Amino acid sequence: MTGKLTYIDALALKPHPEGGWYRQTAHSDEQFFDNTSQDARYHYTSIYFLLDSTNPSHFHQLNHDELWFYHDGAAITIHCIAPDGNYSHVTVGPDVLNDERLQFTVPRGTLFAAEVTTPNAFCLVSCVVAPGFDFRDFTMPAKADLLREYPGLDEVVGRLAD
Template identity: 55%
Template sequence: MNTKEDYIQSLNLVPHPEGGWYRQVYHSDDTFFAPESNGDRYRYTSILFLLTSQIPSHFHRLNHDELWYFHIGSPVTIHLISPLGVYSTVQLGNHLLTGEQLQFRVPKNTIFASEIADRDAFTVVSCMVAPGFDYHDFELLSKKQLLHNYPNNAEVIERLASDAKQ
């Protein structure tokens, strides 16, 4: 049985600023001018991403769609706050009969975080962003900022928002 450390080492993953470990594995050969980013971007980028029950992906926002693909491990819950402030969740995993999904699209400008509920567990997913990911298009949202804007979601914000200032 492989451990999270086995996956981190075998896949050459490094810590990600939003939480977990990652490595970019693909990007398009060409770039184009993306008006919503006001700059050149790859047409797509794709990463391998490992999360643990102790280290979630903190609330953040991208100005491009992100597709998530489940590979192995425990189910992961993606928490979403739409641009209109509507909160929802999606379960990513391989138990399709219980409503888990193998893949999911996080729409652009959606605030989202991800966590694993199973104790001492981990999961490996892939995430593809189109146009390609660039840190200029990424916003890590603070707990203070989120609690001010979405007080009705305080419980999940307290658990999954970063204390870091952006």
């Protein structure tokens, strides 16, 4: 198995504001006016995204759907809080015979975070956002705000909010 540092170097990944490391790998050739964002957006964008057991992706929210595709390493757990407040989680990884998925879509407007729960492990995924990702469509609520809004989720919010 290729190691975390090898991927970070070979794929020229850099730190992501929500946690982990990333690099944009593709976007559509054309842009269009997106009514949700009220601005021009690519039809899609794609990144490599690497997390490890000490660097989770903190709770954040996007205006658009985000598709996750497993590539290598340990499984990753994606924690979701739907707009109606319902919590769920899914595991993205290679063990499809034990309820892991090779891909997963986080619906727009969902608060979500991701973590590698296997000690001393990493996970490499690709994430595709459609319409394309733009930091102006990204929010990362403060931990105190999330704890106040979702009191039944203290453990997961406390661990994965920044």
